[in-house]
Amino acid sequence: MSEAEINLGEFRRLSQDILDSVERVIVGKREAVELAMTTVFAEGHLLIEDVPGVGKTMLARALARSIDCTVNRIQFTPDLLPSDITGVSVFNQAERDFKFKPGPVFANIVIGDEINRASPKTQAALLESMEEGQVSVDGKTYPLAKPFTVVATQNPIEMEGTYPLPEAQRDRFMIRISMGYPDDVAELAMISNRELTSPLENLKPIITIEQLAKMIETVRSIHVSSDVEKYAVTICQATRHDRELRLGASPRATLHLVKAAKAKAALAGRDFVLPDDIDALAIPVLAHRLISTTRRAGAGSSFQAETVAEIVKRIVSAAPVPLASREAV
Amino acid sequence: MAATHNRQPVLDLTESKAENLRAVLLFVAFAVTFGGLSTILRGYWWWVLCVVLALAVFGGGALIRAAFPTHRILTRIVGPLFGAIVAAVVIMVRFSAGTAFLVVFPTNTTIELFRKLIRDAGYSITWQAVPADADEGISLLLALGAAALLILAEILVFSLGLPALAGIPLAAVFLVPSATPDGRTDGWFFAAGAITFLALLFHGRVRQLIPAAWLAAIAVVCALVIPTFLPSTQVTTATSSIGPSVATGVNPMINLGDDLRSSQPKTALTYSTVSGDPEYLRLTEISDFNGRQWGPERPDLQPNRRPVEFPKAPGLDVGISTSREVSYIHVDNLVSPWLPIPYPATSVTGLTGQWSYIPESFTVASNESLARAQNYTVTSVVLTPTPKQLQAAGTYVPQGLTAYLELPTDTPAIIGQTARKVTAEDSSNYEKALSIQQFLRSSPFVYSESAPVSAGYDGTGVDVVAQFLEEHKGYCIHFASAMAVMARELGIPSRIIVGFQPGTLQNGDDNGRKLYAVTNKDLHAWPELYFSSIGWVRFEPTPSRGRIPDYANQSLAGVPNVGAGNGANGNPSTRNEGKSPQLSEGTLGTAWRITSDPTFWITLGAISFGLLALLAQPLLIRGIRRSRRMRTIKSGNAGALLGWSEIKETAEDLGIDIGENLTPREAVAHLGRRRGMTESDREALDRICKKVERAGYGQRFKRSSKVDLELVADVRIVLRCLRRTSDVGNRVSSRLLPKSLVSRIVNQVRRFA
Incomplete structure (x- = not known):
């Protein structure tokens, strides 16, 4: 183990602490929280998609607060301009020169609230920086912070006044989760919590930015056997040939799937990825990138999401699981 | 691929x-x-x-x-x-x-x-x-x-x-x-x-x-x-046999022993006679005693020799008392180019196909038809020469019978010596014949169908006769050939007849006539000797088989009478081996019957063993595979993956479906849900699962290479509990026809294809 990593036991302890901390705010949504953490440790970007008021932003903020790092929040509106995200060059009269004024994207965690409310042009500015890890303004490039994670939330498109994300941009998000309504117990607990103070305010950072960097490094070192790689490829390839899918998973999706699986393995305290990790992540990682041939609803609709999830489930259960046979006689 | x-x-x-x-x-x-x-x-x-x-x-x-x-x-x-x-x-x-x-x-x-x-x-x-x-x-x-x-x-x-x-x-x-x-x-x-x-x-x-x-x-x-x-295997071109058949196809001499030894009596034919008396039915004669293996010569069948009317029987003089006999013969399933008829026939009617008689032997044969399913009527004469007439024939041999006196040049001396010793006091050919018959019917000669096989002289030929005279054990072929060869040594023309002994009286009747059934067990061989003015005369040297004709059953010149029951000869134990007609009565038609014939039990044993061996093949191969794997795991050369393969194959054998698309963890969960799984079984499964995951997907250098006895024990626990939680049918089929083995073979065949 190099200096840049921390051991898996420590990884697991810290991640459990973050999980517990976030759960104090988002009650009863352990799976969603875990997926969110997976995204962060796998250096991906998270798309939280659900109806308003189920705690999308709350999750993003709770996660951001648990890590002692720079956090910026952008509320996307139809009149938001690209420069409102990336920053602008301002002419400094004293120095008689343009000076770059960084926008809100320059932070470790950027929360993009209601990303589908902004115009495609503005969306594109954010998504470009997500992929490149840098921002270009007036011919000069400015590197973004590291680690860098965008947590975007959006409403399903049947809601009024939204611009659905195009396929190419949905593909940039590693994981898409939806929160879903809390059950009655969780909802009751939420009410009693809120009576006193805002629980978000009470959250203390659990890890430093240095620790986060180390944890990301640890995830990178997780072993992926060739069999598991083969399994991930098999599944992604199957989506491309499936008759019920109009658009299959991109090669980037395959990369994301394996990366996310590594983070999931690390969260489980394992130093290698199992096919089960791939199975568990197939829907969160792949579903939002695929378009089914069913014409009844457009891309991104909740109906579409359900259909696609079913298809992915079917593909996963049909994919043969390779198991190393080098020892077998 | x-x-x-x-x-x-x-x-x-x-x-x-x-x-x-x-x-x-x-x-x-x-x-x-x-x-x-x-x-x-x-x-x-x-x-x-x-x-x-x-x-x-x-x-x-x-x-x-x-x-x-x-x-x-x-x-x-x-x-x-x-x-x-x-x-x-x-x-x-x-x-x-x-x-x-x-x-x-x-x-x-x-x-x-x-x-x-x-x-x-x-x-x-x-x-x-x-x-x-x-x-x-x-x-x-x-x-x-x-x-x-x-x-x-x-x-x-x-x-x-x-x-x-x-x-x-x-x-x-x-x-x-x-x-x-x-x-x-x-x-x-x-x-x-x-x-x-x-x-x-x-x-x-x-x-x-x-x-x-x-x-x-x-x-x-x-x-x-x-x-x-195969029913008395034969190569016949005309038809293929459907039911059990009695075959004399290639050479009746060869099948004879097999038919006698076979434990399955197959009805060859049924017949009735006007007089109600049973009769010997001849198929063919053997008169050439040269060569290693005797057999009937392929006859020159002339189409103008229809068996509707036969010539006069050779050598038969008017002075000999005869009676007319009509036989109605129905052949069931006798696959033979020879027609079973009594001797000497005067006409055969009702035949279908091309049949011709052979004037020398008085047999009927066909180049195209088979005796199977033929219904025909034979008119014949019954020869009843008196001992006096036979005695009167003396030692005179008419011209033209030299072919029936020929012996191979290398005939062993013991045959001639024995013949002369036995007949030292006899003057006429008749006395000599009776002496030889009596000699062969009495101790130490015993009837045995199996002894010639085990001693290696089952068959025909002068060497076999010589060996038979030393061993004193054999069946009709040996007795008949011995008498025929000994007779030739003494200058009496002789030939061997292959046919059927009279068979068994049946319960039913044929238009009011007594009905007799003849099976393959009645296949028989006997000698015929030629006497001047009388012609060919049948003798019966085989103890416990057939019946001695009256003329050969008389006490003459001090030769003691040999009873028709002939129980005095041979020792009781050997008589059991012989199938007397009475023994097989009532058991005809039964496919298998209890028999003391050792060859039956040996054959049955061999077949059962063969079948068992075949059945045990999958069990053996699978067992060897399993134990080899367990040994490999125990030796530390392989680990969880091999154990997992064994578990998966055992599950497949038992009909538990662990598809290729379940991860080890899912498969373990699937197995753990089976009814009858105990907590300790599930724990063993979980331990194995963890090891399988690490071995299959973990980093190679982190895998342990030390002997894992816990794993061996866990695999055994899981294999046992898989069997325990399966029903009996699956357990049996997993042993007899392991699916994993079948699919392996199928896969291999597919790969070659």
Whole structure:
């Protein structure tokens, strides 16, 4: 183990602490929280998609607060301009020169609230920086912070006044989760919590930015056997040939799937990825990138999401699981 | 999938070399296996012909492959085609006998000739004893069959790429002798052929050994079992037998012993007579005592000798008292070119087909028809010579009977010595005959169907007679031949008759007449001796079989009377071996019956053993596989993955579906949900699962290489609980026909295909 990593036991302890901390705010949504953490440790970007008021932003903020790092929040509106995200060059009269004024994207965690409310042009500015890890303004490039994670939330498109994300941009998000309504117990607990103070305010950072960097490094070192790689490829390839899918998973999706699986393995305290990790992540990682041939609803609709999830489930259960046979006689 | 990719290269020199080697091995395998036919065919020219054909077919294929090395698909189709053409040319050159146009193109005459040859081959096979002479017809038949099998092999191995299946045509050649009466398969030829075949498979592809071993096992069991199931095996061309048949096809002498020993009585025919008396029915005579194996000569059947009217019986004088007898004979399932009739017949009516009588022997035979299902009426005379008349014949032998006095020059001296010793005090031929009959019917001679087989003198010939006189054990053939040869030694004309003893009285009747049934157990051989003015007279030297004619049953010149019951002779234990007519009464028609015949029990035992061995094959292979895996795990050379493979295969055997698309964790969860799983079972499963995951997906250098006894114990626990939680049906089928083994074989076959 190099200096840049921390051991898996420590990884697991810290991640459990973050999980517990976030759960104090988002009650009863352990799976969603875990997926969110997976995204962060796998250096991906998270798309939280659900109806308003189920705690999308709350999750993003709770996660951001648990890590002692720079956090910026952008509320996307139809009149938001690209420069409102990336920053602008301002002419400094004293120095008689343009000076770059960084926008809100320059932070470790950027929360993009209601990303589908902004115009495609503005969306594109954010998504470009997500992929490149840098921002270009007036011919000069400015590197973004590291680690860098965008947590975007959006409403399903049947809601009024939204611009659905195009396929190419949905593909940039590693994981898409939806929160879903809390059950009655969780909802009751939420009410009693809120009576006193805002629980978000009470959250203390659990890890430093240095620790986060180390944890990301640890995830990178997780072993992926060739069999598991083969399994991930098999599944992604199957989506491309499936008759019920109009658009299959991109090669980037395959990369994301394996990366996310590594983070999931690390969260489980394992130093290698199992096919089960791939199975568990197939829907969160792949579903939002695929378009089914069913014409009844457009891309991104909740109906579409359900259909696609079913298809992915079917593909996963049909994919043969390779198991190393080098020892077998 | 890999295999299909391997075939892609356009020109693969090593592959073509391998194919040439394969062709050579295939050629050798067939050449050796054809050699195995030497047990049923005499000479060696037929073998040379087969080898030339093999060379033609395999050489032709190889030539095409060498000529067009880049056209794999083309050579696969054209190769066998070319081989077939070359083989056809060889056959034309060898058999067309100048009737073909430009030697190789068949004309109508050629086709006619071939038809005739094949028809001849049919008769030849029916008539000839084993080993048979490979005459023109048999050679042609053999050549055509061999060519077909060779082309099949060429297609299987080179066109379809299934060398393992080349065993089928090879096994077909190998099975020919074992399906032929008295045709023993020569173990050496078989072993050599099998080794070459295995070399063919082993060559390059070790994995084919498993199906090859299966094939070999099946072939061996078939070779052992099939002949015992075939009803008194015969090669008949006319019809194939449906029910159990009594066959005398090739040579009645050869089947006789087998029929007597067989535990399954099969009704050959039923008959009734006007007088109500039972009678001996003759099939054929043997008068040529030369050669290793005696058999009836192929008669010269003349179409004008219809058996509707016979000439006068040879030698029969008017002074001999005779009575007329009419017999109504219904043949059931006797596969024989000879017709069972009493002696001497005067006319046979009601026959269908072409039948002719043979004036010397007074037998009736056909070149085309079989005795099966014939209904006919025989008018005959019953000879009742008095002892005085027989005595009066003295020692005079009329002219023209020298053929019935000939003995091979190498006849062992013991026969003549014994004959003269036994008849030292007799003057007339009649006295001598009675003395010989009495000598053979009394101690120490005993009737035994099995002794000649175990002592190795089952068969015919003067050497067998000599050995029989020393061993004192045998059955009708031995007694009849001994008496006939001894009679010739003393200058009495003699011949051996093969036919049926009178059979058993039945409960039913035939138009008010007593009905007798004759089974294969009644097949019999007896001597006939010639007396001047009387002609051919039957004697009965076999103890406990048949009935002694009155004229041979009289006390004369001090010869003690031999009772018809003849219980005084032989010791009681041996009499059990003989099937007296009374014994088999009431048991006719039963397929299997309790018998004290040891050969029955030996055959039954052998078949059961063979079947059990076959049934136990999967169990054995699977068991060996399991224990080898467990040993490997115990030795620390392999770990959880091997244990997991074993668990998965056991689950498959038991019909538990763990598809290829379940992860180990899912599979374990699936197994853990089975009813009857205890907590400790689940814990063992979980421990194994963790180890499997680490071994299968973890980093290699982190895997432990030390012996994991916990794993061995856990695997055993899981295997046990899988069995425990399965129902009985699945447990039994998992043992007898493990699905994992079947699917492995299927996969392998698929890979070759």
